[in-house]
Amino acid sequence: MLRRLGLICAVLSAPPALANTTLADTVTEFTLPNGLQAVVIEDHRSSAVTQMLWYRVGSADEDRGNSGIAHFLEHLMFKGTDTLAPGEFSATVEAVGGTDNAFTSYDYTAYFQRVSADNLPLMMQMESDRMRNLKLPEADVLTERDVILEERNQRTDSSPGALLSEQMRAAQFMNTPYGTPIIGWRHEIAQLSRQDALDHYSRYYAPNNAILVVAGDVTPDQVKALAEKYYGPLAPSDGLKPRIRPQEPAQLAERRITLADARVSEPYLTRTYLAPERNSGDQSKAAALSMLAALLGGSNTTSVLARKLQFDSQTATYASAYYDGGSIDDATFGFVIVPQPGVSLAEAEAAMDKVLADFLADGPDPAAFDRIKRQIRASTIYERDNTDGLARDYGEALAVGLTVADVQGWPDALAAVTIPDVMAAAREVLNRNNAVTGWLTKPEKAAP
Amino acid sequence: MMFRALAFLLAFAVPAMTRPALAQMNIQEVTSPGGITAWLVQEPGIPFTALEIQFKGGTALDAPAKRGAVNLMTALIEEGAADLDAQGFANARDDLAATFGFTAGGDSVGVSARFLTENRDQAVALLRQAIITPRFDPDALERVRGQVLSGLRADAKDPDALAPLAFNALAFGDHPYGSSGDGTIASVTALTRDDILAAHKGALARDRIYVAAAGDISAADLGTLLDTLLGDLPATGAPLPRRAALNLTGGVTVQDFPTPQSTVFFGQQGITRDDPEFFAAYILNEVLGGGRFTARLMTEVREKRGLTYGIGSYLLPMDQAELMVGQFSASNDKVAEAIDVIRAEWAKMLADGLTAQELAATKTFLTGSYPLRFDGNGPIASILVGMQMEGLPIDYATTRNAQIEAVTLDDIKRVAARLLQPEGLRFVVVGQPVGVTTTP
Numbered sequence: 001m002l003r004r005l006g007l008i009c010a011v012l013s014a015p016p017a018l019a020n021t022t023l024a025d026t027v028t029e030f031t032l033p034n035g036l037q038a039v040v041i042e043d044h045r046s047s048a049v050t051q052m053l054w055y056r057v058g059s060a061d062e063d064r065g066n067s068g069i070a071h072f073l074e075h076l077m078f079k080g081t082d083t084l085a086p087g088e089f090s091a092t093v094e095a096v097g098g099t100d101n102a103f104t105s106y107d108y109t110a111y112f113q114r115v116s117a118d119n120l121p122l123m124m125q126m127e128s129d130r131m132r133n134l135k136l137p138e139a140d141v142l143t144e145r146d147v148i149l150e151e152r153n154q155r156t157d158s159s160p161g162a163l164l165s166e167q168m169r170a171a172q173f174m175n176t177p178y179g180t181p182i183i184g185w186r187h188e189i190a191q192l193s194r195q196d197a198l199d200h201y202s203r204y205y206a207p208n209n210a211i212l213v214v215a216g217d218v219t220p221d222q223v224k225a226l227a228e229k230y231y232g233p234l235a236p237s238d239g240l241k242p243r244i245r246p247q248e249p250a251q252l253a254e255r256r257i258t259l260a261d262a263r264v265s266e267p268y269l270t271r272t273y274l275a276p277e278r279n280s281g282d283q284s285k286a287a288a289l290s291m292l293a294a295l296l297g298g299s300n301t302t303s304v305l306a307r308k309l310q311f312d313s314q315t316a317t318y319a320s321a322y323y324d325g326g327s328i329d330d331a332t333f334g335f336v337i338v339p340q341p342g343v344s345l346a347e348a349e350a351a352m353d354k355v356l357a358d359f360l361a362d363g364p365d366p367a368a369f370d371r372i373k374r375q376i377r378a379s380t381i382y383e384r385d386n387t388d389g390l391a392r393d394y395g396e397a398l399a400v401g402l403t404v405a406d407v408q409g410w411p412d413a414l415a416a417v418t419i420p421d422v423m424a425a426a427r428e429v430l431n432r433n434n435a436v437t438g439w440l441t442k443p444e445k446a447a448p
Numbered sequence: 449m450m451f452r453a454l455a456f457l458l459a460f461a462v463p464a465m466t467r468p469a470l471a472q473m474n475i476q477e478v479t480s481p482g483g484i485t486a487w488l489v490q491e492p493g494i495p496f497t498a499l500e501i502q503f504k505g506g507t508a509l510d511a512p513a514k515r516g517a518v519n520l521m522t523a524l525i526e527e528g529a530a531d532l533d534a535q536g537f538a539n540a541r542d543d544l545a546a547t548f549g550f551t552a553g554g555d556s557v558g559v560s561a562r563f564l565t566e567n568r569d570q571a572v573a574l575l576r577q578a579i580i581t582p583r584f585d586p587d588a589l590e591r592v593r594g595q596v597l598s599g600l601r602a603d604a605k606d607p608d609a610l611a612p613l614a615f616n617a618l619a620f621g622d623h624p625y626g627s628s629g630d631g632t633i634a635s636v637t638a639l640t641r642d643d644i645l646a647a648h649k650g651a652l653a654r655d656r657i658y659v660a661a662a663g664d665i666s667a668a669d670l671g672t673l674l675d676t677l678l679g680d681l682p683a684t685g686a687p688l689p690r691r692a693a694l695n696l697t698g699g700v701t702v703q704d705f706p707t708p709q710s711t712v713f714f715g716q717q718g719i720t721r722d723d724p725e726f727f728a729a730y731i732l733n734e735v736l737g738g739g740r741f742t743a744r745l746m747t748e749v750r751e752k753r754g755l756t757y758g759i760g761s762y763l764l765p766m767d768q769a770e771l772m773v774g775q776f777s778a779s780n781d782k783v784a785e786a787i788d789v790i791r792a793e794w795a796k797m798l799a800d801g802l803t804a805q806e807l808a809a810t811k812t813f814l815t816g817s818y819p820l821r822f823d824g825n826g827p828i829a830s831i832l833v834g835m836q837m838e839g840l841p842i843d844y845a846t847t848r849n850a851q852i853e854a855v856t857l858d859d860i861k862r863v864a865a866r867l868l869q870p871e872g873l874r875f876v877v878v879g880q881p882v883g884v885t886t887t888p
Contacts, residue, residue, distance in 0.1 A: 045493055048820045078741070087751065090741040095809055097816015099740075114820060146754025153709040154757050154777045158607070262706060265605040266598050301527075301538040310591060311535065317598045340594060371542045378545030378564055384494045385824040 027394070028220040029404050032227060034236045035208025039394045039404060040223045041215035043387040049216030050388050051123045052112040053131075054395040056211070057204040059184070060106040060177040060245060060328070066196055068184020071104040072148055073197045077111065078102075079140045081133040086140055089126055096122065106178055107328050108399035114388070117217040124230040131205050132234055134198075141194040149190065152183050160261035160440055164270070168438045171255040172272055175246045176329045206237030211398045215391035243401075248274060248330055254432045258439040266317075267441045268338040269345050269352070274434040275333040278325035280402050286325035287413040288425035289333060294372045295364045295422065296356075297321025297335065302368065305335070308355045314340055315351045328400050333429050345439045356430060363423055376414050473822060475832065477842055478667045480674035486659035487832040487842065488670050491825060495565040497663035498825040500833040501678070504656040506556040507629030508689035508768065512622070514643050516631015520589075520596055521647040522552035527588035529577035534588050537578070546571040548578065554629055555767040556837065557651050562826070565664045568673075576677050579652065584644050596636055603628070607711035607878040611775070614703050615713045615876040623692040625769055653685030654678065660832035663825040692769040698872040699887035700787070702879075710783045710879025714790065715773030716872045719863075721765040721838050728855045728863040729763060729772075734814065735806050736797050737761025737774050742809070744797070745774070748789050755782045755789070772867065783881035794870040801861040815849040 026042040059070045080086040093100040098115035113123045156162045166181050173179030183189070212231065214223045251274060278286040297305045297320040309316035318338040325331045339348035383389060397407045476488045507518045526541075526548060527534040541548060544567050549560040559579065563571035603609035613628055620626030630636070657678060661670050694717055719729045737745040739760040749759045761774030778786050802810075822828050822845075835844055877884055 045491065046819075046823050048823050087741060087747075091809075094740055094742055094813045097813055097818075097820065099817065099820075116816065116820065143752070143754040147750055147757055150709070150754070150777070150779060150782075151757040153779055158707055158709050158777070263605050265601040299538065299542070301534055302542065307535070314591075314594075317594050338598065341597075367539075371539065375542055375545045381494060381496055381564060382547075382562060385496075385498070385826055387823070 027390075027404060027408070030220070030224055030227075032207065032232055034232065034234060035206075036210055036212060036227065036231045036234075037398060038212040038214070038223065038227055039398065040218060040220045041213070041387060041390050041394065042217075042219065043215060043384075044217050047117045047217040048114060049117040049120050049214060049218055050112060050114045050391050051120060051127065052110055052213040052215075052391050052395050053127050054108050054110045054211040054213065054399045055204060056107075056209050056243065056399055057109055057200075058105050058107040059180060059182040061204070061243065062177070062180070062200075064177075065188065066192065067180045068148070068182075068189040069192055069196050069200050070109055071183055072145065072189070072192050073200050074102050074104045074109050074111075075144050075148060076136055076141060076197050077130055077134065079137065079144070080135050081130050082135055083129065083133070084126065086137065089130065092122070092126065098123070104182055106182060108396065110395060110399070112391075120214070120218065120223075121226055121230075124226050128230040128234060131207070131210070131231070134201055134205075136194050136197060138194055141197065145189065145192060148183070149186070152186060152189060156181070156183065157186070160259060160264050161268075163261070164257065164259040164438050164440045167257050167259060168270070168272060168436045171257060172274065172332060172436045173248065173330075174251065175248050177245055178327070178329065203237065203239045206240070207231055207234045208236035209240055211395055213391045213395045213398075215387045243328055245329055251434045255436045256439075257436065258441060260441045260443040262443055264440055264442050266338055267345055267439070268318075268336060269349050269437065269439050270334060270336045271352075271435055271437045272332040272334040273429050273431065275323060275331050275429045276325070277327045277329065277331040278400075278402060278406070280406050283325075283406060283410060283413040284416070284421065285425055287410070288417050288421040289323045289325065289429065290414060291369075291372065291417045292422050292426050292429075293321045293323040293333065295368060296359065298372070302371075304359055304364070304368075305337070305352070305355055308358075309337065309348075309351055313351065315343055315348055316340060319352075326396055326400055326402075345441065349437070360423070360426060360430065363419055366419065369419060369422075373415060376411060380411050473828075473845070475842055475845070476667050478670050478674070480671040480679075482675040482679045484654065484657060484659065484674040484678055486661060486670060486674055487836060488660070488665070488667055489662040489825075489828050489832070490664075490666060491662060491828075492664045494825065495664050496562055496825070497565070497568065497661055497665045498829040499559075499561045499563075500660045500829040501559040501561075502658045502833050502837055503557045503652050503685075504555065504658070504767070504837065505651055505685065505688055506553045508554055508624040509647070509650055509686050510624055510629070510631070513635065514639065514647070515624070515627055515635040516596065516629070517639055517643045517647040518557065518651050519552040519630050520593060520636065520639055521584075521644045521651065522550045522557055523592050523596065524584055524588055524644060525550045525578050525582045525648075527592060528583040528585050529574075530581045530583070532577070533583070533585060537574070540574055541571075544571045544574065546574070548575055550578075552629060554625065560830075568665070568669075572673055572677055576680075579677065580680050582648065584641055584648075586641060589641055589644065593636060593639070596630060597633060600628070600630055600633055600636065603630075607705055607707055607709075608777075610703060610705065611711045611713035611876050611878045612773075614701065614878065615715060615773070615874065618701060618874060618876070619694055619696045619715070619771070620692050620769065621695055623768070624689060625692045625766065649682060650686030653682045655684045656688075657681075658833050658836040660829045660836065662828040662832070689768055692766075694769055694771075696872070696874050697888070698869065698874060700875045700877065700884060702877045702881060702884055702886045704880060705878045707780075707879050709777050709779050710877050710881045711775070711777045712783060712787070712875055712877050713773065713775050714787075714873055714875040715764075715771050716869045716874070717867075718763050718765060718770035718772040719867055720770050725859065725863040725866070726763075726765075727851050728859040729867055731807065731810050731814070731852070731855050732797065732802070732860050732864055732867070733761055733763050733772065734810050735802055736793060738810075740813070744793050745790065748793060749776065749786050753785070753789070755786045759786075759790075780880050781882045783877055783879070784883045787875055787884065790875075791870050791873060794868055794873060798864050798868040798870060801857060801864055804857060807855070807857055807860065811852055811855070814852050818849060
């Protein structure tokens with residue numbers, strides 16, 4: 001039902017991102033003289049096309065004290081330009097039978113439309129227009145701020161799990177800006193102004209800070225000609241600086257957080273460890289961590305945690321592990337355990353730690369390791385059915401500093417991982433000094 | 449040949465502004481040697497097949513005391529079959545890199561599968577074991593029962609789950625539609641293995657199968673596959689559910705829940721999918737509460753007043769009843785205003801209908817976006833099985849846009865008078881709304 005879901009939240013139960021595709025023959029790239037980077041993914045099975053425009057700016061690029069401005073601007077980008085009235089952008093997309101939306105994350109902000117291929121010129125014309133010609137009526141800005149406060153209500157403040165996750169990230173990232181929520185802290189959202197949005201816009205929204213991804217029934221030549229026509233004339237911004245952010249100091253002590261909320265029905269525990277991200281040209285460690293997450297908690301039946309805690313013992317109702325290395329700075333490696341009724345969080349945590357200790361001592365079952373490799377190979381076939389998903393993979397990768405070659409090399413990087421690689425990565429990352437452990441509980445019985 | 453394949457070359461009728469997405473999507477009707485029918489789009493570009501199967505009936509087949517049996521049975525199908533236990537089955541499936549999904553809906557049980565061309569026969573043989581000879585081992589039953597109960601306990605503290613549940617209870621009372629298909633804590637706790645076996649026998653039978661496939665498979669191979677996969681199911685299943693009477697009255701029901709933001713579910717009587725005026729009602733709803741930003745509810749409640757992050761309404765024609773419903777969340781102090789705005793928009797639509805411009809713009813959107821849905825083997829198989837469930841003809845995709853185009857302003861006014869009941873809307877509010885109280 002909801003549209004313009006403005007955030008990408010780390011979903012606790014999300015399976016590890018295992019694979020991208022190798023479509024070297026259908027993916028091409030080019031860069032315009034003004035710095036706009038472009039990727040074209042051909043899929044001629046239907047005449048649909050998706051345009052995505054990614055800006056290399058997200059919540060982690062915000063000035064301190066102004067949290068939420070990247071996401072707020074994302075909403076305001078639909079409020080009109082010199083030539084488009086508020087709401088006219090989406091209305092125009094709909095008038096040609098298309099759909100559009102946008103989202104914001106820590107490292108990027110992206111806008112997309114899905115239309116029939118003959119409408120691509122119109123989409124490029126409008127998207128390039130709002131890259132430089134945004135107009136923001138004051139009244140619309142204030143109403144939209146109310147919408148965002150309702151969005152925060154709905155996504156975060158109504159969800160004890162989301163609140164715990166927010167508190168845990170703030171503890172996990174002691175110095176990098178990933179500890180600030182994408183949507184922003186409530187008290188800071190409430191004071192964001194039109195001028196804040198315009199400052200963010202004029203600084204970051206420019207062709208040399210953008211990545212265009214076009215996927216569907218198009219040829220690279222067509223896309224290049226259209227991009228030159230619509231994006232080519234836009235002047236680059238000279239206010240961009242390298243995205244060098246404060247880095248984490250050595251983390252010397254485990255952090256523990258307990259959030260009690262009357263709305264909790266199923267207490268659970270979750271732990272995140274600081275972990276390295278994917279790096280351009282060297283994805284081997286991230287690939288090993290992806291394999292580690294798949295082995296430990298990628299399946300609710302056969303993963304190590306599922307087997308030990310749901311089958312061999314009746315400790316947990318649900319157990320999973322996840323890792324997503326698609327970020328500019330440090331990522332996290334995480335676990336979630338929902339204990340069975342009658343099993344305390346302390347008992348569940350002890351059981352989880354026993355499983356991890358045993359794994360570090362014994363290593364994985366080679367048959368399970370091979371099985372995951374087979375699934376990765378197959379996923380490169382299945383993923384070709386979803387061109388929009390591919391567009392997203394490429395856009396996200398480029399927005400965090402990876403290259404087309406990195407995306408295409410990811411399945412090979414996964415295929416090259418050995419069991420010793422996995423164990424080395426596990427020993428490096430599973431260090432409690434780097435970890436935040438969170439308990440979500442019901443409140444203790446209050447005195448009457 | 450033993451099977452027959454009826455081919456339809458589809459050329460979408462769309463306005464000049466848009467080209468069809470699949471100008472020549474060839475939907476074939478395939479009938480297996482054993483008499484099972486499926487719709488197929490053969491698309492050999494990627495070496496895998498997407499298969500969608502639906503069994504009519506679903507959780508509405510549950511006997512009152514056995515609520516949740518069909519859901520628990522469906523959740524157990526993949527937890528061990530033939531000589532494989534749950535671990536063995538999952539390993540065998542992963543070895544083949546196939547994916548199987550089983551879902552229990554209010555009106556049907558669904559099976560979704562993707563398998564590679566290189567090991568299709570093995571994947572189908574494995575899927576067959578799950579569908580025909582699931583084990584329902586006692587340990588698997590207890591483990592999955594625990595997961596279902598955990599979900600039910602979570603729902604009891606989740607306003608987004610509570611609001612539609614309370615609405616359905618008001619609307620349908622004792623009919624299965626009036627309660628969660630997942631069952632209740634008490635009913636699920638009491639389910640036995642015999643109940644699960646009975647649910648399997650009653651829900652998965654050949655007299656209620658709908659199948660669609662898309663991808664790298666020929667009509668002949670699909671025909672063989674159908675018999676292998678489904679031929680050994682019982683010929684008949686449990687009697688299909690009875691018609692559900694709608695007991696809804698206009699007003700507000702507040703369910704107290706401590707949270708800063710209320711969830712509101714609202715609705716009234718809807719319209720059947722085969723009603724001659726269905727498309728007029730569909731366009732009317734699209735303008736009133738379609739999920740798009742230009743829809744009236746989105747404009748009035750979100751864009752102009754900032755009362756919510758999102759609001760929409762939709763027609764819900766089920767097999768045994770019809771609703772027109774909507775949902776939104778709003779801070780407790782904004783709920784009253786939002787409800788007033790919705791009632792006013794309902795009344796305005798009833799009084800004035802659409803403008804010619806709204807009708808034209810909505811037709812353009814609906815006809816232009818329709819072909820864009822057919823954008824992969826997975827989505828195509830899913831759409832084709834849905835068409836069959838709704839009783840639509842195999843050439844529906846070529847005639848659907850013309851039916852949209854044919855709707856006039858007068859049609860909208862007529863269906864609005866028949867359908868919309870501003871006074872008959874029931875709002876269920878889960879939260880602590882300010883200035884909103886329960887009415888009879």
